[in-house]
Amino acid sequence: MADFEPVLLSNIHKQDSHTLPVYQAGGGYQAIRKVLSGMSPNDVIELVKASSLRGRGGAGFPCGLKWSFLPKDHPGPIYMCVNADESEPATFNNRILMEQDPHQVLEGIMIGCFATRAQTAYIYVRFEYPTAYRRLQGAIDECRAAGLLGKNIQGSGFNLDIFLHRGAAAYICGEETGLIESLEGKRAWPRIKPPFPAIEGAFRKPTVVNNIETLSNVPHIVNRGVEWFKSMGIPSTNPKDPGSYGPKLYCVSGHVNTPCCVELPLGVTARELIDRHGGGVWKGRKAKAVIPGGLSMGIMTEKELDIPLDFAGPGKVGCLGLGTAAVTVMDETVPIIDYLYNASRFFAHESCGQCTPCREGTSWASRTIARIKAGQGRLKDLEILQSISQSIGIMPGTTICGLADGAAWPLKNALSKFRGELEDYIRTTNPGGYGQEEPALALVELTH
Amino acid sequence: MATTTAQPVITPQMRAEIEAFFPRYPTRQAVTLPALHIINEHLRCVPDGAIPELAQMLELSPAQVYDTLTFYQFFKSKPCGKVRAWVCRSISCSLRGGEEVLESLAEKLGIAPGETTSDGKVTLEFGECLGLCDYAPAMLANETVYKNMTADQAGALATQLKQQADGR
Numbered sequence: 001m002a003d004f005e006p007v008l009l010s011n012i013h014k015q016d017s018h019t020l021p022v023y024q025a026g027g028g029y030q031a032i033r034k035v036l037s038g039m040s041p042n043d044v045i046e047l048v049k050a051s052s053l054r055g056r057g058g059a060g061f062p063c064g065l066k067w068s069f070l071p072k073d074h075p076g077p078i079y080m081c082v083n084a085d086e087s088e089p090a091t092f093n094n095r096i097l098m099e100q101d102p103h104q105v106l107e108g109i110m111i112g113c114f115a116t117r118a119q120t121a122y123i124y125v126r127f128e129y130p131t132a133y134r135r136l137q138g139a140i141d142e143c144r145a146a147g148l149l150g151k152n153i154q155g156s157g158f159n160l161d162i163f164l165h166r167g168a169a170a171y172i173c174g175e176e177t178g179l180i181e182s183l184e185g186k187r188a189w190p191r192i193k194p195p196f197p198a199i200e201g202a203f204r205k206p207t208v209v210n211n212i213e214t215l216s217n218v219p220h221i222v223n224r225g226v227e228w229f230k231s232m233g234i235p236s237t238n239p240k241d242p243g244s245y246g247p248k249l250y251c252v253s254g255h256v257n258t259p260c261c262v263e264l265p266l267g268v269t270a271r272e273l274i275d276r277h278g279g280g281v282w283k284g285r286k287a288k289a290v291i292p293g294g295l296s297m298g299i300m301t302e303k304e305l306d307i308p309l310d311f312a313g314p315g316k317v318g319c320l321g322l323g324t325a326a327v328t329v330m331d332e333t334v335p336i337i338d339y340l341y342n343a344s345r346f347f348a349h350e351s352c353g354q355c356t357p358c359r360e361g362t363s364w365a366s367r368t369i370a371r372i373k374a375g376q377g378r379l380k381d382l383e384i385l386q387s388i389s390q391s392i393g394i395m396p397g398t399t400i401c402g403l404a405d406g407a408a409w410p411l412k413n414a415l416s417k418f419r420g421e422l423e424d425y426i427r428t429t430n431p432g433g434y435g436q437e438e439p440a441l442a443l444v445e446l447t448h
Numbered sequence: 449m450a451t452t453t454a455q456p457v458i459t460p461q462m463r464a465e466i467e468a469f470f471p472r473y474p475t476r477q478a479v480t481l482p483a484l485h486i487i488n489e490h491l492r493c494v495p496d497g498a499i500p501e502l503a504q505m506l507e508l509s510p511a512q513v514y515d516t517l518t519f520y521q522f523f524k525s526k527p528c529g530k531v532r533a534w535v536c537r538s539i540s541c542s543l544r545g546g547e548e549v550l551e552s553l554a555e556k557l558g559i560a561p562g563e564t565t566s567d568g569k570v571t572l573e574f575g576e577c578l579g580l581c582d583y584a585p586a587m588l589a590n591e592t593v594y595k596n597m598t599a600d601q602a603g604a605l606a607t608q609l610k611q612q613a614d615g616r
Contacts, residue, residue, distance in 0.1 A: 165482070184557075186477070254544070295539055346576055
């Protein structure tokens with residue numbers, strides 16, 4: 001395969017890539033000028049719809065379709081919320097876009113706001129990204145001074161303000177309605193949908209929530225066209241599948257020689273990412289398990305590394321989906337119980353506490369796994385974990401948001417793909433007790 | 449949260465910084481997080497006494513402010529160290545020794561994660577994925593990123609954190 005010419009990352013190695021002069025010298029803000037000088041909001045929506053651009057934040061919802069859900073004749077205000085709360089473990093592509101090319105992000109936001117008739121955009125930036133926060137604020141200030149933000153931009157009659165809103169280290173704020181609640185100054189408890197944000201979102205007004213990478217694609221679609229965008233990726237195989245088109249930022253981390261973020265057409269395999277871009281598995285070892293797209297997505301085995309990482313690929317091997325396309329490698333020395341311990345601890349820590357099955361289930365799973373890891377596991381515990389994994393989440397219909405589905409998937413995949421190893425671990429570490437069928441009492445009865 | 453006639457916690461300067469956020473949002477309540485960050489930057493904590501004062505500024509009940517504040521375990525009621533350091537313990541860092549770094553660093557600093565050194569210089573905490581997986585294992589200390597750490601560097605890292613605190 002010929003080397004791919006990066007598009008989203010084409011500026012990042014330039015000196016002062018985060019500044020307005022460098023962005024404009026590379027052709028920056030031509031797309032918004034083109035939009036303002038001759039396109040209607042509906043033209044932009046139709047263009048993005050035709051490109052089949054799908055959301056890069058994890059859910060993969062078609063972006064143009066999402067924009068089309070906003071009411072056309074609403075008196076306003078309409079809001080855009082930009083999800084820069086990138087918190088899915090192993091994901092850092094949005095950080096690179098915001099730190100190294102914040103103007104590309106802003107241009108995408110401007111076009112998105114024009115299309116949806118939003119006049120105020122809030123970028124919800126996670127607290128852990130101070131450099132991204134400062135670079136974005138610097139870029140916004142440059143745009144204001146240059147007449148690219150504010151009232152009557154470039155004499156077009158289009159008004160737009162972009163404000164940064166800083167998070168406070170809570171994973172749940174990456175869920176779009178959790179983000180909206182947090183923006184409003186409340187605890188970040190996701191909302192029951194419907195109503196969807198397009199109808200009633202931030203401050204009870206129509207709201208569109210988009211991811212940083214998704215919006216960064218938009219200027220390029222405007223400049224280069226739908227055909228160019230659809231020349232990359234994996235076409236849809238049936239009418240219900242919108243396909244996987246365009247460039248994608250893949251993060252490669254964990255047990256590889258050179259962790260990196262690389263831009264490639266959607267549909268590269270994990271094996272190619274690891275061997276060609278990650279410099280291979282470290283220490284000359286083999287991969288044992290690979291997370292395809294952030295911790296929530298579950299794991300692929302070594303044998304499954306040749307499936308394409310497009311929107312449909314990971315699901316074919318039992319993973320939750322492409323997620324954030326953050327690939328994490330675990331080498332052959334990693335006990336699966338250690339992976340489960342790390343994953344379950346994360347979700348127990350980050351469950352927002354609103355839905356009982358998630359709050360209790362993630363905590364119960366985490367404590368059970370910690371006990372197994374400590375050598376006090378019983379075979380029966382695997383049934384308990386299986387039962388938790390099947391009963392928490394949107395899919396079984398017990399929770400409001402998908403955090404619990406993400407907590408369930410590592411359990412499901414580990415139990416189905418590495419069951420033998422987990423049983424052996426329990427048998428070896430707790431030889432006297434592994435056969436015990438019933439759980440021990442939580443509290444010892446007091447007898448006086 | 450007894451009211452007091454003593455000096456207000458929210459100084460005129462903080463008040464002005466908070467009020468500057470009002471025009472950005474259609475509601476006062478939306479200024480809750482920005483205001484908590486402003487107070488936290490000035491005081492390295494959000495003391496209980498700030499809550500009723502902030503509630504009054506935002507036209508909210510103190511309980512509403514308290515509810516939001518406590519949801520994020522980020523804001524502490526007692527001052528953090530001059531440097532607040534988060535060592536990542538999530539999957540990509542953990543696979544490359546992040547938890548060992550946290551453990552060794554805690555030992556060198558003589559505190560447990562979540563605690564502050566007795567000289568008030570460093571608060572050490574674990575972080576969930578800091579988005580620095582290309583530099584794993586990584587640490588964020590105020591706004592400084594420490595990359596590709598190893599547990600045997602813990603002594604040097606502890607010194608660097610204290611120096612960072614002195615440099616403020």
